[in-house]
Amino acid sequence: MCALILVLVFASIGFCIQDDQNPCSDGKLRFASYYGDHMVLEQSPERAVLWGCGPLGAQVTVYLTGPNLQKTQATVSNGMWRVTLDPVKAGGPYNITAASTTSNVTLVDVLFGDVWVCGGQSNMYFEVSQIFNASEELEFASNYPDVRFFMVGLVQSEVELPDFTKVSIPWSVPNKSDLAPFSAVCWLFGRYLYKTLQYPIGLVESSWGGTVVEAWSSKRALQKCGLERDDNNVLGPSANSFLWNAMIHPMLNMTIKGAIWYQGEANAAYHRDLYSCTFPAMIRDWRTSFHEGSGGQTANDFPFGFVQLSTNQENSTDMGFPEIRWHQTANNGFVPNYMMRKTFMAVAMDLPDKSSPYGTIHPRDKQDVAYRLTLGARVIAYNEALTFSGPFPNLILSDILYVNITFDQELSVTPSKDIFEICCLDTLMKFKWVFASIEKWSETTVLISTALCPISDEVIGVRYAWRDWPCDFKACPIYGAKTSLPAPPFIFNLQSSSGWKRHDITNHYLNIAVKQKMHNDLL
Numbered sequence: 001m002c003a004l005i006l007v008l009v010f011a012s013i014g015f016c017i018q019d020d021q022n023p024c025s026d027g028k029l030r031f032a033s034y035y036g037d038h039m040v041l042e043q044s045p046e047r048a049v050l051w052g053c054g055p056l057g058a059q060v061t062v063y064l065t066g067p068n069l070q071k072t073q074a075t076v077s078n079g080m081w082r083v084t085l086d087p088v089k090a091g092g093p094y095n096i097t098a099a100s101t102t103s104n105v106t107l108v109d110v111l112f113g114d115v116w117v118c119g120g121q122s123n124m125y126f127e128v129s130q131i132f133n134a135s136e137e138l139e140f141a142s143n144y145p146d147v148r149f150f151m152v153g154l155v156q157s158e159v160e161l162p163d164f165t166k167v168s169i170p171w172s173v174p175n176k177s178d179l180a181p182f183s184a185v186c187w188l189f190g191r192y193l194y195k196t197l198q199y200p201i202g203l204v205e206s207s208w209g210g211t212v213v214e215a216w217s218s219k220r221a222l223q224k225c226g227l228e229r230d231d232n233n234v235l236g237p238s239a240n241s242f243l244w245n246a247m248i249h250p251m252l253n254m255t256i257k258g259a260i261w262y263q264g265e266a267n268a269a270y271h272r273d274l275y276s277c278t279f280p281a282m283i284r285d286w287r288t289s290f291h292e293g294s295g296g297q298t299a300n301d302f303p304f305g306f307v308q309l310s311t312n313q314e315n316s317t318d319m320g321f322p323e324i325r326w327h328q329t330a331n332n333g334f335v336p337n338y339m340m341r342k343t344f345m346a347v348a349m350d351l352p353d354k355s356s357p358y359g360t361i362h363p364r365d366k367q368d369v370a371y372r373l374t375l376g377a378r379v380i381a382y383n384e385a386l387t388f389s390g391p392f393p394n395l396i397l398s399d400i401l402y403v404n405i406t407f408d409q410e411l412s413v414t415p416s417k418d419i420f421e422i423c424c425l426d427t428l429m430k431f432k433w434v435f436a437s438i439e440k441w442s443e444t445t446v447l448i449s450t451a452l453c454p455i456s457d458e459v460i461g462v463r464y465a466w467r468d469w470p471c472d473f474k475a476c477p478i479y480g481a482k483t484s485l486p487a488p489p490f491i492f493n494l495q496s497s498s499g500w501k502r503h504d505i506t507n508h509y510l511n512i513a514v515k516q517k518m519h520n521d522l523l
Contacts, residue, residue: 022078022079022162023053023161023162023163023165024052024053024054024078024079024080025079026053027053027054027055027056027079028053028054028055028103029052029053029054029055029058029060029098029099029100029102029103029104029105030052030053030054030098030105031050031051031052031098031105031107032051032052032053032163032164032250032253033163033164033165033167033250034150034163034164034204034250034251034254035050035052035107035171036107036150036170036171037107037108037109037110037170037171038108038109038110038111038148038171038172038173039107039110039111039148039150039171039202040110040111040112040113040114040115040148040171040200040201040202041085041088041110041111041112041113041115041202041255042112042113042114042115042202042254042255042256042257042297042298043087043088043089043090043112043113043114043199043200044087044088044089044090044112045087046087046255046257046297046298046299047084047085047086047087047255047297048084048085048088048112048255048297049082049083049084049085049253049254049255049294049295049297050062050082050083050084050085050096050098051080051081051082051083051253052080052081052098052105053076053079053080053081054076054079054080054081054098054100055076055100055102056076056078056079057075057076058075058076058081058100058101058102059073059074059075059076059100059101060073060074060075060076060081060083060098060099060100061073061098061099061100062074062083062085062096062097062098062099063095063096063097063099064085064088064094064095064096065094065095065096065097066092066093066094066095066110067091067092067094068088068089068094070085070086070088072084072085080162081098082253084295084297088112089112090111090112090113090114090199090200091111091112091113091199091200092109092110092111092112092200093108093109093110093111094110094111094112095107095108095109095110096110109173111146111148111200111202112200113146113197113199113200113201113202114193114197114199114200114201114202114257114258115201115202115203115204115254115255115256115257116186116189116190116193116201116202116203116204116256116257116258116259116260117204117206117251117256117258117259117260118183118185118186118189118203118204118205118206118207118259118260118261119205119206119207119216119248119259119260119261119263120207120216120261120262120263120307121207121208121209121210121211121262121263121264121265121266122207122209122210122265122361122362123185123262123263123265123307123310123361123362123363124183124185124186124205124207124261124262124263125183125205125207125208125209126183126184126185126358126362126366127180127181127182127183127184128141128179128180128181128182128183128184128187129180129181130184130358130362130364131184131364131365131366131367132364132365132367133367134180137188138176138179138180139176141174141175141176141179141187141191142174142175144174144191144194145173145174146194146199146200146201147174147187147190147191147194147200147201147203148171148172148173148174148200148201148202148203149169149171149172149174149178149179149182149186149187149190149202149203149204149205150167150169150170150171150172150202150203150204150205151167151168151169151181151182151183151204151205151206152164152166152167152168152204152205152206152247152251153165153166153167153168154166154168154208154237154247155246155247156215156236156237156239156242156243156245156246156247157242157245157246158242158245159245160218160244160245160249161245161246161249161250162249162250163250164246164247164250164251165246168181169181169182169205171202182203182205183203183205183207184366184370185260185262185307185366185369185370185373186203186205186260187203187370188366188367188369188370188371189203189260189370189373189374189377190202190203191370192370192371192374193374193377193378196374196378196382197382204251204256206243206247206248206251207262208237208243208247210237210238210266211237211238211243211263211266212234212238212266212267212270212271213263213264213267213275213278213279213282214227214231214234214238214239214240214241214271214278215237215238215239215240215241215242215243215244216243216244216247216248216263216282217240217241217244217278217281217282217285218241218244218249218285218289219240219241220285221278221281221282221284221285222240222241222278222281224277224281224285225274225277225278225281226274227240227271227274227278234270238266238270248286249289252289252290252292252293252294253293253294254290254293254294254298255294255297255298256290256294256298256302257302257303257381258302258303258304258305258377258381259286259302259303259304259305260304260305260306260307260373260377261304261305261306261307262306262307262369263306264279264309264324264325264328265309265312265321265324265361267324268309268312268318268320268321268323268324269320272320272323272324272327273323273327275324275327275328276326276327276330276331279327279328279330280330280339280340283304283340283343286304287299287300287301287302287304288300290302301341301342302342303342303343303344303377303380303381304340304342304343304344305343305344305345305346305373305376305377305380306328306343306344306345306346307345307346307348307369307373308325308328308329308345308346308347308348308349308488309321309324309325309328309348309349310348310349310351310352310361310363310369311349311351311352311360311361311363311468311469311470312360312361312468312469313360313468313469314352314354314360314468314469315469316467316468316469317467318468320468321467321468322465322466322467322468322489325349325488325489326489326490326491328345329345329488332507333392333488333489333490333491334389334392334488334507336380337507338506338507338508342380343380344373344375344376344377344379344380344388345376345389345488346369346370346372346373346375346376347372347389347390347485347486347487347488348363348368348369348372349465349470349471349476349486349488349489350470350471350473350474350475350476350486351363351365351368351369351473351474352469352471352472352473353365353473365473368474372388372485375387375388375485376388376389387409387480387482387483387485388485389485389488390478390479390480390483390485390486390487390488391407391408391409391411391444391478391479391480391487392407392408392487392488392490393405393406393407393408393490393492393500393502394406394407394408394501394502395499395500395501395502396462396492396494396499396500396501397499398450398459398462398494398499400450400455401449401450401451402439402447402448402449402450403420403422403436403447403448403450403459403462403494404445404446404447404499405445405446405447405448405462406444406445407444407445407446407478407487408444408502409444409480409481409482409483410443410444410480410481410482411441411443411444411445411446411478411479411480411481412478412479412480412481412484413438413441413446413477413478414475414476414477414478415437415438415477416437416438416477417435417437417438418435418437419438419464419465419470419471419476419477419478420435420436420437420438420448420462420463420464421433421434421435421436421462421463421466422434422436422448422450422452422453422459422461422462423459423460423461423462423463423494424452424453424454424457424458424459424460425457425458425459425460425495426454426456426457427456427457431460431461433461433463434452434453435452436448436449436450436452436462437449437451438477443481446478448462458495459494460493460494460495461491461492461493461494461495462491462492462494463489463490463491463492464478464487464489464490464491465487465488465489465490466489466491470489474486492509
C-alpha cells in the first residue's frame with residue numbers, strides 16, 4: 001500500500017527517471033514549453049533566444065512581426081531548432097511565427113522587456129491570494145497588463161531535462177484567476193519594478209515548498225562544497241539536484257535579466273553549516289549556466305537578489321534561523337561582498353506574523369519584502385543611486401565599559417536591553433553570551449554596555465538580533481533614519497582586538513590592533 005501511495009504522489013507532482021528525455025521525439029513543429037502567447041522576451045541590448053522542435057533536417061524560418069520586423073532561419077538538428085533574434089527595444093506587441101514547408105505555429109501578443117526568474121521554497125511559493133489585502137491586490141492587477149507571469153509545474157528528475165514537462169500557469173496577462181495562485185513576492189517585485197521602469201516585465205516562478213538549496217543546485221555546484229554524493233536519507237524534491245534538473249535546467253537557453261530567491265528555512269536543520277558555501281556556489285553556477293545556455297546573451301554576473309529569512313518561532317533559542325541568515329551573506333552580514341558580487345538582500349526578520357493562518361514561518365506581509373527587494377534591484381540591476389540596505393557597522397571599538405559601534409548611515413534608534421549580546425570569556429577559557437543594553441546613541445553611533453560581563457572576564461564578541469524572532473513587526477531597535485530599513489543581524493569576534501574597521505574600498509574588516517582580516521569563530 002505504501003509503495004502504491006508513493007507512486008501516486010510522484011505521478012501527481014511529476015517524477016522523471018528515464019535517461020531518454022528528448023522532448024522533440026514526435027517530430028512536430030512547435031516552440032519549447034516555456035514559450036507562449038502573452039510572454040515577455042528579454043529586450044536589447046541582449047538578444048532573445050527562441051527554440052523548439054521540428055521534423056529532422058527541416059528548415060525553420062522564424063518571423064518577428066510588429067513594431068519591428070525580423071526573419072531568421074535554423075535547421076532542425078536532433079529534433080530541435082534554435083535562433084537568436086537581433087536586439088529588440090522594450091515594447092510590443094509582436095507576433096512570432098515558426099514555419100517549415102509543411103506547418104507553422106505562431107505566438108501572439110509577445111512583449112519585450114526584462115525577464116526575472118523567481119525561485120525558492122514555500123515563502124516564494126506563497127500565493128497572491130494568501131497575502132494581506134489579497135482581494136485588493138487581485139482587483140488592482142489588471143492595471144498592470146505589461147507585467148506578465150509564468151509558473152513552472154512541480155516536477156523532479158534524476159537527470160537534467162531539456163524542456164519543462166509540466167507548466168502550472170502559462171504566460172498570462174494579469175487577471176484574478178490566473179494571478180491568485182502565483183507567487184506573491186514574485187508578482188509584487190515585478191509590479192513595483194514596473195512602476196519605476198515603465199516597460200514590460202516578465203516573471204518566471206520556479207519554486208517548491210519545504211525544499212533545500214541542494215535540490216536547486218547542479219551536481220557541479222554541489223561538488224564545490226564537498227557534496228559529491230547524494231544523501232540517501234533525503235527523498236523526493238529535496239534530493240540533490242532533483243529540482244535543478246527539472247525546474248531550472250530546462251530554461252537555461254532563455255535570456256534573462258536576473259533572479260530573486262526566497263529560501264533557507266529548510267536548511268536551518270539540514271547542512272546548515274554548509275550554507276555559506278552552497279548558496280553562493282548555487283548563485284555562481286546559475287550565472288554560468290544561464291550565460292552558457294543562452295549563447296552568452298544572459299550576463300555571466302546577472303543580478304541576484306534574495307530575502308534574508310524572516311521568523312519562525314517566538315521566544316525560540318534555536319540557532320538555526322540566525323545562523324542561516326548569516327550564512328546567506330557568506331558570513332559577511334551584508335551584500336554585495338567579495339564572495340557574492342552583484343547580489344542584493346531584503347532583510348525580513350522584522351516582519352513577523354504571529355497570527356498567520358499558514359503558520360508563523362509564512363508571514364503574510366509580502367509587500368514589504370518585495371519593496372525591499374525592488375530597492376536592491378534598482379541599485380544593482382539598474383544602477384540607480386539610492387540606499388537599499390539598512391545600517392551596518394563600519395567601526396567597532398571595545399573597552400572595559402562599552403562596545404562602541406559606528407554604522408555606515410544615519411540611525412533611528414529605540415532603546416533595548418536585549419537586542420545586543422556580548423560574549424564573555426572567563427579565566428577558565430569558557431565563554432557565554434549575555435545581553436548588552438543600549439546605553440547611548442548619536443547620529444551614527446550606538447554605545448552598548450558590558451556591565452553583565454564579570455570584571456574579570458574578557459569581552460570577545462558582539463552580536464545583534466541573533467535569534468529566530470528578534471523583534472515585533474517593524475520594531476527592531478535600529479533602522480536607517482532616512483530609509484526606514486532595518487539593520488541586518490551581525491556578529492563580530494573581538495578576541496585579541498581593540499576593534500574592527502571596515503575598509504572603504506574592499507569592505508573587508510581589519511583588526512585595528514593587528515591589521516588582519518576578520519574571522520568569526522564564535523558560531
